[in-house]
Amino acid sequence: MKLTILVCTLVLLSLSVISVMGQGWKLTPPREAKCSARSELGICNKILKPVCGDDGKTYGTECLLCYDNKRYKKNVGIVQQGECPGITKQFKSF
Structure with a gap:
């Protein structure tokens, strides 16, 4: 009985880790x-190089993320280069 509970617990734990990784979540800060x-003045290059912010939003460039941070007094970091995974995408316009 204890072995069955242990196996079930390990399977559920493995599935939850796989699920989190499948959603594109990163384990690095x-x-x-x-x-x-x-960049804090919004003077940014118009060539799109998307970055994914730790707020789940996609920014057109790192410069635009900096501008947004300054303008709205935020401190959003960069999770990854490229678009954020999933549905929530927001490109800041120039």
């Missing part, structure tokens, strides 16, 4: 955006 005085 977000990195701080590299912001400059220009």
Whole structure:
């Protein structure tokens, strides 16, 4: 009986870890955006290089994430280069 409970617990734990990884969640902490005085003023390159913020939103560039942080007094970090996984996507316009 104890062995059955142990096996079931291990299977459920494994499935939950696989589920979290499948949703694109990262186990590493977000990195701080590299912001400059220009990016905080919104003077950004118009070439899109999306980044995924730790708020679950996709930003058109790291510069635009910096601008958003400054404008709204936030401290969003970068989880990964590229779009955020899932449905929640928000490109900031230039």
